[in-house]
Amino acid sequence: MGKLPKTLRTALVLSLVSGCFASTSTVSAASGTTFTKTSYQTTDALNLRSSNSTSSKKLLTIPKTTKVTSSYRKGSWYKLSYKGKTGYVTGSYLKKIESGTSFSKTSYKTTDALSLRSAATTSSTRLLTIPKGAGVQSSFKSGNWYKVTYANKTGYVSGSYLKKVTTPAKTTVYTTTDRLNFRSSPSTSGKVLTTIPSGTAVNSLAVKSNWHTVQYQGKTGYVMGTYLKKGTSVPASTTGNVDYSGSKMYVLIPSGNSVALRASASTLSGQIARLGRGTPVVVTNSRHQTKGFVAVRTASGQSGYVDATYLTLFQPAPSNRPLLVLDPGHGGHDAGAVRYGVAERDIVLAVTKQVAERLSGKVDVTMSRYTNDYYPSLGERSALANSHATTAFVSVHINASTSTQAYGAETFYYKGASSINLARNVQQRLVSYAGMRDRSVHYANYAVIRGTKAPSILAELGFLSNSADRAKLTNASYQSRYAQAIADGILASL
Ligand SMILES: [Zn+2]
Structure with missing residues (x-):
């Protein structure tokens, strides 16, 4: 038995006999108590006497650690038989033997109000009621009965109303620095269970290849470490x-x-x-x-x-791998197009970050900004691309018009066959993945693509001024489609 793992060891656990611990007890006419036959172990050498008194005749001495059984007592004297003699022993040196399984100490929460009983049976005395949602600990069970101590009383509760509280050995608290997809598996293709808002504290249980296993709203899932920072300081909006x-x-x-x-x-x-x-x-x-x-x-x-x-x-x-410089338009004081309180600046950052995530496993990626409170000038955006051996530069924007009727996606290039090819590959996918009206690929003399030496494009995902386009642009699942369209368009052009 000593070689078995502690958690699996079936143990005989002894508990002090104190007061009425026995089940189904009845008080007899002779003021004795009959109860369910119970096994005990003597904790010391113990005199078996002819009646329930120290002045009565000593029949024999029962050695220490002897197993005995009793189903009747008078006061604190237990009636039992040993070596053919029947008499009484004092309960002070008897320990009840409980058979069950001991396991490593585990925390539970009660899922309902729950009776704490004197023994592992519904017919035993109810000691008290443990309220719903209370925390208890146990390291011993008998069948489905768990031995717990609550409010200084020790007894048994039914395991049917206990829920294990998982307390991971080591977790690290992180705070999300942006809206973050909470996925079913550690991959950008994992199902999005929900989106965790920016500034949320999450517990990281483990991290592997920049994917954190985290608990959020009672579920365990995966988030990319890119938008997590250690600690609980919550960033502003x-x-x-x-x-x-x-x-x-x-x-x-x-x-x-x-x-x-x-x-x-x-x-x-x-x-x-x-x-x-x-x-x-x-x-x-x-x-x-x-x-x-x-x-x-x-x-x-x-x-x-x-x-x-x-x-x-x-x-x-x-x-070395191909290097993509991604440029979410606007930023900081420059909100870009704004309609109904929705800013182009914020949407293009959310979409571009998803593009970067999708690409980052396959190519190198950097971005001109990672937060909405920062504004790089157009010259700085081009300079970033020109400082690297950039394979391609993609600027992401959203259109707006004084007419609410204008809608659809369009993509601009400044010069070169590579830029035109990249623009076409992205434009086609914006149309097909997000169901956008095709406003086609055009030449434009925009500073940010003109100033960049690498093949470069500027994509306008849709019109914030059009209600149907705006519904898509502000929808998380459509933002994923725009991101996938741009990422796939880029990969098709490399
Ligand atoms: Zn713009």
Whole structure:
């Protein structure tokens, strides 16, 4: 028995006999009590006497740890037979033997008001009623009866009204920094169970390949670590100032190259270290930025400053891959098109982040902004793309018109066959995946695509000024379709 795992060990558990612990007891005419035959173990050498008194004749001595049975007592004297003699022993040295299973201490919650009984049977004395929703612990059960202590009383409750409280050994609290899809499996193709709002505290039970196993609203599912930051500080609304500190970013630079970790936010300052491709860092700036110097801390605990150009929220592969620079239009003070309190700035960020997530397993991805409170200038957006070996640049926007009748998706390019091909591939899929009216692919002299050297396009997903388009643009499932259309259009063009 000693070799069995503790949780499976069937044990004989002894409990002190005190008061009326026995079931189905009846008081006899001779003021004795009859009860269900119960097994006991002697806790010391014990005299068996002819009657219920220390002055009565001693028949024999029962050794310590002897198993005896009784079904009748007078006061604290138990009637029993041992070695052919029948008499009385004092209950002070008897321990009731309970047969059942001991297991590792487990916490439960009662799912209904529940009787705590003196023994593992409904016919035993009810000691008290445990209210619904109370927390109890048990480490022993007999059949479906769990031994628990509540309000200083120990007894048994039916397991039918106990729900196991899962208390994971080690969880880490994170706060979502954006709306986040809560999925059934650790993949962007996993079913979206629900969307967790920005600023929600979640418990992470485990993390693997940037997918966290988290509990949310009583369910266990998976979220991408990209929009989680450690701790419980809740960021302001998406359009207010977002506390970006704690975000994990990665060095995005070609394999074999490195960026400087500097002592201060200047190219003239000394170098603390060189950080290679894919090196993870934790941002310690509270303000988000994708240009200038970002204060970071490395995994080895070195603090310093890194050029924001070379940091991405999406982990690069160890070796070089095509690189997509994604540009959610507008940001910060520039809300873009606004109708009925809905801002283009916010929708295009939500969609573009999903594009990045879908692409990040296959290509390197960086974005011109990750929050709604940050505005990079058009020149800065192009400069970001031009600072990297960018494969393609995609700017995401939403149209608006003074006419509520204008609707549909359209995609713009500035020059080059690669840009036109990319525009066509994205446009086709916006039309087919999201059922948008096809307003076609056009040339446009827009600064953000003109200033970018890599093949570049600007997609207008639909019209915020048209009610049917607006219904799609503000719908989470359609936002996923737009994202999938853009991601697939990009991958088809590589
Ligand atoms: Zn726009």
